[in-house]
Amino acid sequence: xxxxxxxxxxxxxxxxxxxxxxxxxxxxxxxxxxxxxxxxxxxxxxxxxxxxxxxxxxxxxxxxxxxxxxxxxxxxxxxxxxxxxxxxxxxxxxxxxxxxxxxxxxxxxxxxxxxxxxxxxxxxxxxxxxxxxxxxxxxxxxxxxxxxxxxxxxxxxxxxxxxxxxxxxxxxxxxxxxxxxxxxxxxxxxxxxxxxxxxxxxxxxxxxxxxxxxxxxxxxxxxxxxxxxxxxxxxxxxxxxxxxxxxxxxxxxxxxxxxxxxxxxxxxxxxxxxxxxxxxxxxxxxxxxxxxxxxxxxxxxxxxxxxxxxxxxxxxxxxxxxxxxxxxxxxxxxxxxxxxxxxxx
Amino acid sequence: xxxxxxxxxxxxxxxxxxxxxxxxxxxxxxxxxxxxxxxxxxxxxxxxxxxxxxxxxxxxxxxxxxxxxxxxxxxxxxxxxxxxxxxxxxxxxxxxxxxxxxxxxxxxxxxxxxxxxxxxxxxxxxxxxxxxxxxxxxxxxxxxxxxxxxxxxxxxxxxxxxxxxxxxxxxxxxxxxxxxxxxxxxxxxxxxxxxxxxxxxxxxxxxxxxxxxxxxxxxxxxxxxxxxxxxxxxxxxxxxxxxxxxxxxxxxxxxxxxxxxxxxxxxxxxxxxxxxxxxxxxxxxxxxxxxxxxxxxxxxxxxxxxxxxxxxxxxxxxxxxxxxxxxxxxxxxxxxxxxxxxxxxxxxxxxxxxxxxxxxxxxxxxxxxxxxxxxxxxxxxxxxxxxxxxxxxxxxxxxxxxxxxxxxxxxxxxxxxxxxxxxxxxxxxxxxxxxxxxxxxxxxxxxxxxxxxxxxxxxxxxxxxxxxxxxxxxxxxxxxxxxxxxxxxxxxxxxxxxxxxxxxxxxxxxxxxxxxxxxxxxxxxx
Numbered sequence: 001x002x003x004x005x006x007x008x009x010x011x012x013x014x015x016x017x018x019x020x021x022x023x024x025x026x027x028x029x030x031x032x033x034x035x036x037x038x039x040x041x042x043x044x045x046x047x048x049x050x051x052x053x054x055x056x057x058x059x060x061x062x063x064x065x066x067x068x069x070x071x072x073x074x075x076x077x078x079x080x081x082x083x084x085x086x087x088x089x090x091x092x093x094x095x096x097x098x099x100x101x102x103x104x105x106x107x108x109x110x111x112x113x114x115x116x117x118x119x120x121x122x123x124x125x126x127x128x129x130x131x132x133x134x135x136x137x138x139x140x141x142x143x144x145x146x147x148x149x150x151x152x153x154x155x156x157x158x159x160x161x162x163x164x165x166x167x168x169x170x171x172x173x174x175x176x177x178x179x180x181x182x183x184x185x186x187x188x189x190x191x192x193x194x195x196x197x198x199x200x201x202x203x204x205x206x207x208x209x210x211x212x213x214x215x216x217x218x219x220x221x222x223x224x225x226x227x228x229x230x231x232x233x234x235x236x237x238x239x240x241x242x243x244x245x246x247x248x249x250x251x252x253x254x255x256x257x258x259x260x261x262x263x264x265x266x267x268x269x270x271x272x273x274x275x276x277x278x279x280x281x282x283x284x285x286x287x288x289x290x291x292x293x294x295x296x297x298x299x300x301x302x303x304x305x306x307x308x309x310x311x312x313x314x315x316x317x318x319x320x321x322x323x324x325x326x327x328x329x330x331x332x333x334x335x336x337x338x339x340x341x342x343x344x345x
Numbered sequence: 346x347x348x349x350x351x352x353x354x355x356x357x358x359x360x361x362x363x364x365x366x367x368x369x370x371x372x373x374x375x376x377x378x379x380x381x382x383x384x385x386x387x388x389x390x391x392x393x394x395x396x397x398x399x400x401x402x403x404x405x406x407x408x409x410x411x412x413x414x415x416x417x418x419x420x421x422x423x424x425x426x427x428x429x430x431x432x433x434x435x436x437x438x439x440x441x442x443x444x445x446x447x448x449x450x451x452x453x454x455x456x457x458x459x460x461x462x463x464x465x466x467x468x469x470x471x472x473x474x475x476x477x478x479x480x481x482x483x484x485x486x487x488x489x490x491x492x493x494x495x496x497x498x499x500x501x502x503x504x505x506x507x508x509x510x511x512x513x514x515x516x517x518x519x520x521x522x523x524x525x526x527x528x529x530x531x532x533x534x535x536x537x538x539x540x541x542x543x544x545x546x547x548x549x550x551x552x553x554x555x556x557x558x559x560x561x562x563x564x565x566x567x568x569x570x571x572x573x574x575x576x577x578x579x580x581x582x583x584x585x586x587x588x589x590x591x592x593x594x595x596x597x598x599x600x601x602x603x604x605x606x607x608x609x610x611x612x613x614x615x616x617x618x619x620x621x622x623x624x625x626x627x628x629x630x631x632x633x634x635x636x637x638x639x640x641x642x643x644x645x646x647x648x649x650x651x652x653x654x655x656x657x658x659x660x661x662x663x664x665x666x667x668x669x670x671x672x673x674x675x676x677x678x679x680x681x682x683x684x685x686x687x688x689x690x691x692x693x694x695x696x697x698x699x700x701x702x703x704x705x706x707x708x709x710x711x712x713x714x715x716x717x718x719x720x721x722x723x724x725x726x727x728x729x730x731x732x733x734x735x736x737x738x739x740x741x742x743x744x745x746x747x748x749x750x751x752x753x754x755x756x757x758x759x760x761x762x763x764x765x766x767x768x769x770x771x772x773x774x775x776x777x778x779x780x781x782x783x784x785x786x787x788x789x790x791x792x793x794x795x796x797x798x799x800x801x802x803x804x805x806x807x808x809x810x811x812x813x814x815x816x817x818x819x820x821x822x823x824x825x826x827x828x829x830x831x832x833x834x835x836x837x838x839x840x841x842x843x844x845x846x847x848x849x850x851x852x853x854x855x856x857x858x859x860x861x862x863x864x865x866x867x868x869x870x871x
Contacts, residue, residue: 224726229693
């Protein structure tokens with residue numbers, strides 16, 4: 001209990017440090033830092049309707065980030081969430097073409113499943129390469145992101161091209177309204193239900209199954225688990241596939257929900273924000289939910305800032321980058337602050 | 346000239362702290378020149394830290410070090426070396442792909458440059474010969490037996506005209522006959538005027554070689570340097586163990602723990618108890634060569650219920666591969682393995698564990714425990730792997746079971762959520778015992794189960810293995826400590842170059858076991 005509390009406090013301190021750093025940057029850039037931070041808070045959570053907007057961004061991010069957390073726990077640094085997110089959306093879009101005209105209660109689940117399979121497929125080959133020949137999954141999944149991005153350009157300007165498109169950004173033909181799971185605002189009972197189901201299932205998997213315990217042991221010390229008789233590849237590959245499937249599911253939700261189509265280069269930062277969320281949450285499922293709401297809020301504020309407050313949307317990128325900086329540096333400073341007044345157990 | 350000679354090495358109130366841990370506490374000791382000094386103590390007594398302070402590898406928190414009466418700057422290897430202090434580490438680190446001559450040239454001087462192998466070999470030939478290291482200087486380090494590597498390490502330390510040579514546990518890796526050769530070499534160094542400080546942990550070795558002995562316990566100096574003629578083995582044993590623990594040990598156990606005399610084993614033997622069909626039966630097992638150790642070459646091994654079979658051998662003669670082969674972690678080239686009557690030759694480790702195989706692995710902190718995971722996760726791993734991966738568990742129930750088990754094994758810990766890495770070596774080993782030594786255990790492999798443990802923890806592990814044996818489990822004990830092997834084994838099997846090279850029954854004869862360890866007839870050079 002104390003452990004998880006420490007984790008929460010640590011993450012909050014990371015974020016606080018990052019915000020202070022950003023305030024300094026804004027101040028130097030000639031903005032009023034306090035106004036800027038206030039506008040971010042306002043855009044994310046305070047103004048009316050802000051919470052709904054933040055959740056619209058938070059839920060898909062949560063789904064992807066939970067998956068990232070599961071692969072990280074098992075010791076696989078799957079940083080290919082972005083590519084898996086794209087491939088999931090692409091597979092769902094192809095499935096939508098194939099199943100066109102079918103009854104919605106069959107087609108909608110079929111599309112969701114196709115998206116998950118697509119995402120899992122995009123995690124399968126780096127996983128196999130790692131387990132078969134030891135190829136570093138950080139490199140392969142990173143390359144996979146670029147490949148998926150190019151694949152998206154191809155399908156949206158080739159096989160799935162919307163002939164009526166204006167041409168500025170290639171995109172697919174829109175999904176039939178019957179199969180949409182939300183309007184363009186992007187928050188609907190279906191999406192909330194999917195995110196909740198993912199959250200509960202993954203929490204159970206991580207905290208209440210033998211798999212969860214063993215995968216976590218394997219992630220920290222694979223050799224030890226091998227000497228216990230576990231088959232590492234089984235634990236590792238399934239974690240990898242789950243993370244891919246969830247990223248694919250998030251891509252499918254964006255396709256079937258708020259976007260209604262896929263466009264080349266859409267949501268280019270989704271996967272990386274999800275990794276950041278998983279790290280801020282220290283890979284816990286509940287922590288991921290909280291962090292996703294926070295980063296969802298930032299994403300929503302990014303749209304609000306230029307329109308409502310006349311401030312650059314890039315402010316949000318700076319905040320994200322600052323948080324990433326502190327999280328990845330595993331700041332000793334924060335550990336010292338936490339130790340203050342008592343020894344760590 | 347009436348002054349007594351200045352001490353070769355003197356530590357004045359040296360204290361070393363690593364964080365919260367005090368490794369050495371106000372140690373004041375002075376070693377006379379030209380003698381052989383032994384420093385003894387159990388694991389964790391501070392022997393190695395003392396050596397590292399003298400060699401400049403550790404900066405003491407307080408205190409000073411004098412060499413030949415001159416104070417040196419502590420914490421700098423270069424300063425210690427310039428003053429003539431050299432340390433040969435416990436696990437020496439010669440570059441395996443270098444030839445002997447290259448090792449001498451670059452290891453000793455640290456200089457690079459263009460050279461010819463032939464000229465290097467000529468240059469170092471006489472230096473090595475002068476120290477009785479007979480070796481072809483163009484051979485690579487990795488192809489040499491361990492005792493020759495040690496000789497080269499000593500020769501390398503002496504290149505810089507060392508006046509004080511510290512050898513950290515030099516006997517730990519050697520067979521009995523190689524120990525005799527090492528001691529002969531040490532005596533010749535003394536004749537040359539070198540002051541030798543030997544870190545040892547067996548009393549009979551101390552009595553056999555040293556002029557004085559100094560005892561450390563718990564980071565403090567207990568006694569010393571005492572002239573060897575003035576101490577009895579009995580007194581030395583009590584000094585090392587400490588009165589508190591000495592009372593809890595029977596005399597026989599204590600003697601085995603501190604290596605008072607040549608071990609012979611319990612004599613009585615439990616072999617009458619060892620009845621029934623073999624629990625482990627290996628027939629002509631050979632493994633494919635891999636990077637992790639000497640391959641097995643047609644090994645036959647049978648262990649029956651209720652016996653402890655010890656595997657003796659100089660490290661690196663296939664003991665690791667033996668454990669890995671039984672654990673399905675090495676590829677068999679030929680042969681078969683049966684476990685409790687089942688042919689498990691092609692079966693994975695999980696299936697073998699289900700039949701009752703348990704493993705206390707060599708590397709406690711790598712193969713045995715995940716140091717950054719919680720105690721309950723480490724403890725429960727074996728049971729969790731017995732069933733389906735996706736079955737639901739209740740962590741609170743697992744943690745309660747873990748608490749009960751760890752209490753039974755008298756592990757000292759705060760709560761089961763603490764990280765395994767926060768435990769001492771002895772407690773960490775007890776967690777592994779709690780996991781591996783259960784009622785269903787049929788064959789327990791104990792690989793170096795007491796390495797690095799203090800005397801209390803070592804006695805605990807021995808007791809646990811004996812109890813498991815008395816319950817009817819078969820135990821395979823791998824150890825490089827002959828005292829340990831002889832004390833608790835019912836049979837001892839010697840391994841050499843991946844083969845079984847002899848089998849012995851109590852009472853054990855250290856000379857013949859030692860001969861089998863090195864195959865003295867075949868290998869005379871060292």
